[in-house]
Amino acid sequence: MPCSCANEGQRKLASWPVNDNRDVGKDVQSVKHFTSELIVEAVVRCLRVIDSALGSGLSPSLPPGMSARFRVGMSLAQACQDLGYKGEIGYQTFLYSNEPEIRSLLMFLVEKLPKESADSMDQPAGKLALLRKSIAAQIKAQLSVPWLPPTCRLPHLSKTQNPGPSHSFHTQKLSLPYCLKVPGKKLLKEEMDYQKDFLPPVTAQPSQHASVPASLLEQHAGELSAAQEWENEWNSQGLLSRLTPEEYRSRKRARLQKRIEEQLRTATQPRPDTLGAPRSGSDLTELLQAFGGSTVAGDILTKGTRFTHTEKFTFTQEPEKAAQQMAVAAISLPSSHQSEEDLQAQQQEELALLQRQLQQLSLSIEEVAGDMRQLTVSIHQVSDELKQKELSNVEKEDSVRVKKQTIDLLPDAENNLAKLQALVEGSAKRVVNLAAQWENHRAPLIDEHRRLKTLCSNREIESSRKLSEIKELHIKIRQSAEEAKKKEGLYKQLITEFENLPKDVSRSAYTARILEIVGNIRKQKEEITKILSDTKELQKEINSLTGKLDRTFAVTDELVFKDAKKDESVRKSYKYLAALHENCTQLIQTIEDTGTIMREIRDLEEQIETENGKKTASNLEKILEDYKAIRQENSVLVAKIREA
Template sequence: MEEVDRILIHSLRQAGTDIDEDVQSVKQFTSELIVEAVVKCLRVIDPALGNGLSHALPPGMSARFRLGMSLAQSCQDVGFKGEIGYQTFLYSNEPEIRSLFMFLVEKLPRERADASDQPAGKSALLQRAIAAQIKAQLSVPWLPLSCSLPIHHKTQSSGPCHSFHAQPLSLPYSVKVSSRKQPKEVQEYWRNYLLPVTAQPSQHASVPASLLENHISELSATQEWESEWNSQGLLSRLTPEEYRSRKKARLQKRIEEQLRAAAQPRPDTHGATRSTSDLADLLQSFGGASTGGDVLTKGTRFTHTEKFTFTQEPEKAAQQMAAAASALPSSHQSEEDLKAQQEAELSVLQQQLQQLSIQMEEVGGDIKQLTVSIQQVSDELQQKEVSNGEKENSIKMKRQTIDLLPDAENNLLKLQSLIEASSKRVVHLASQWEKHRVPLIDEHRRLKELCSNRESESSRKLSEIKDLHDKIRQSAEEAKKKESLYKQLLAEYETLSKDVSRSTYTMRILEIVGNIKKQKEEITKILSDTKDLQKEINGLTGKLDRTFAVTDELVFKDAKKDESVRKSYKYLAALHENCTQLIQTIEDTGTIMREIRDLEEQIETENGKRTVSNLEKILEDYKAIRQENSALAAKIREG
């Protein structure tokens, strides 16, 4: 049982149960530890079923009974067939708990029950401990501080809380910045003047958030680059450096085009000159504005008209204000006359502004009409130019025909001779073209087939490269897992005592196997001896019955004639009866001895169930429940 308990305890620790090193047997488990172990196993087996259960015993007895019933029902839902109830967890005994834990450990998933499949190393063990602690804290329901019990103060204390505020960090050796590609000055700055990571944020509480943000950004950038390179970069058949440079140039070109489009002057903006000059400087920094700033500052006819109008209006307004000032009398006027005069001037200026706006709208409408008419005229001009070109060609043809009319016969003969010569030349050229076309067609077909073969070969190699990338990635992951497993095994090996060698464990295992074989041989021998003895007993019993029957028959025949033989017959019957009673007594004695052994085993089992301690515990719980009930009744009476 010691080996079984060690295996169970090891499996429960792997499932996340916090078991002390002093606990070496299931007999040493307390009710709190049993509840925690069962809940942790249920969470691993069925998270939906185990997450709703608390792994800590509540202080109230009624809540403990409810938790015990819930655990019993959950174990039955998982598939446990034995007898189970709240008493299994609150008033436990060793055999029931051992059978329950054996069932739960067998139900655990292979990757949880087997420690060799888990990631290893001290960091992995620390991460698992942190995850288990976080899960344990998340499983505890939240309570206000005024309602929380002393048992919840550890997990629900009002400690310092900080918001997630990340700040940019400068890391010399990261994914984004490579130390090999940096100049010596930058490396010297990193080595001598760059602050540590913990001192870069303005507040110390922002260090974890900044580190997490930086790590997530680098990880996402690496994953995006790998996915983009596997999907698009391999198809481009370029090296990673060439692909990055081409992508950078394409992005720079798009930005330049967007800036050029945004730098075009609009009719509804008055400050176009300043914005276009700024954009021109920006474009010059990109290297695309080679023609100077005149391209961006070039205006349209509408902008020139607008500038002329708005530059002339201030001069007119100044002249009008001077005339009004000269028209004012030199004598002092009252404030009412001054306000009336200002209102009159304001109304005059508003009328002038309305007239100017009306004139601008009319001019805008005229400009639109003129633009439409100019477009129509330009379209008509293009059509007329095309028709004039066609007419000029026809006139040239007709003029040449008219020039040939005076000597028509000779010209016809010359024309026929030219036609025949041209036809012969065409036939000759066609024959020569056929001679050249056939090998060219063959060469074209050969090259086309070769190109298709190369494309298929390149696509096949590309698919092989993708497969190799996947295999490399899988191999790298397996190597990482094996490396972590090696580290964990090495750490476990270092923690083990060096006094005990492997041969000791081997000898111990061989001894256990030999003892099991000896026990099997002894059991087989005892069974065979029992069978032989039973056969001998059955044979002797049959022989005794047959001998008594024959003797009874012979003596009974002689007893009719002789009186002494008759007494012998009576003694024979009494002897047979006494022997039968003796045999029955021996059989009853064996049965009683077997019952005694069974009762002794039951007594040992009951002693292992800790009945007395459980009864004392039940009495204490009963007193606690009575106290709770009396307290509740007192609260009800007070209310």
């Protein structure tokens, strides 16, 4: 049986490719014929099939140098130990191998090999599965072929690498219904009607049909980018503002509009190098109005700081103040008769005046803020005192009410005390009566509660038991279903393989061979049974003869001993009888010792065969040769070192 397993492993190893496709020779019939090179190659093949990462760095052939061979053997031993091999293994296992160790190592590696049947059982079988496998194989083969330009292709690649239609990546803006939806804003009926009746489909919106995929990819990428930016902004800033997404968007929109207006107002101020150039106020007014700015022509030409402009655009002005500002603006209009120095001086004076006003306003704002803080603190203190006084008033009102009732009862104190005593006694009796009634009701309720609790616990135990049984049944059903599915797939696969097998093979030959093997096994069993029965009969006969001999000797000894007392010749016969019995006993013991020695000889012969299988002598010769080779290598290295 081990030889058959070894041959099976040998056939498998011979069918797996490595870098040097070297097959097992025909003279190798069992594991004991394996050489060191073949053992190393077989182990490397197995390791590469089991774990490609583990066996990729191992060499399948032994190098000529002995030190390199030792390193290869140690690497293979370490790889097998990492794979989970528990037996004794080292470099000597591969370089000075013996049959039992190599057989156990190869059996371990063969058991670790991936099972082909597991993959085939997991996959659905049948004609459809075979078709899918063939399609996948064709696709894989076509993908493995490198792409070549049309001018460099060979004739057999013209079918698989045809130059298909190519278009430039040109995108156009698309109008999608869901893109028009704004969070927090409902679509108008007219917009919905337009989207439903007049909006063309996506494939008809680009001017060229080839631009549809590129436009969709661009649209999708833009939406993903916008969504990701909004999510990052909301997680970093929106959550900290403690506003809803709609409020945050509206505030951001307002800030952006305000910044645009400020930038436009700043851009309307004349530069020093363009003060003398005429300006067109009507165009700028139209531009500001287009961006939502509420201003007039007079305000555009009025010079001032950013604070004054923001105040003008933020707060509404009274008519009188507006008229005054218009007058000031009319006075401060740049005329062609004023010089550039006068305009600069006027601007400096206005700037200094506005700075003084700004400082005064800042001081007044700080004073008002300080007063507000003080008033807020005083309001909190007053509210706390008010709460404390309200609580004290409630307590005093309760005490006053009790004292008032007590004072009202003082004029008729004796009668009131008697009434109070009678009321207390009646309350005590009523309490006792209620306690007795409660006890009468409580006892059956407690019994019922205990009974229900016991019943509930029993039901819980029963339900948990049934639940566990149901779970086990579900698991068994699932396992049975999976097993049935696997067996069905295996059955279909076997049917397919059976259909693909050649039909000219005679089944009767296999049947006859199987019947012959079964007949031989039956004959061997009959012979073994016959030998065992003969052995048992012989053992019984030996035991019966031994017992009969002992009984006969005892009877004869007794009779002869009686006669030996009377007759001298009988006495000699008794001595001869004792000597004969002793000799026979020694002869039987000698025969038994001979049988024991023969069994020991057979055991020793088996051990000798086992030791011969270990190839101790040949291994010793190899070790001596390797020792000599190592010494020669060391001497060569020493000579090179000395020369260097």
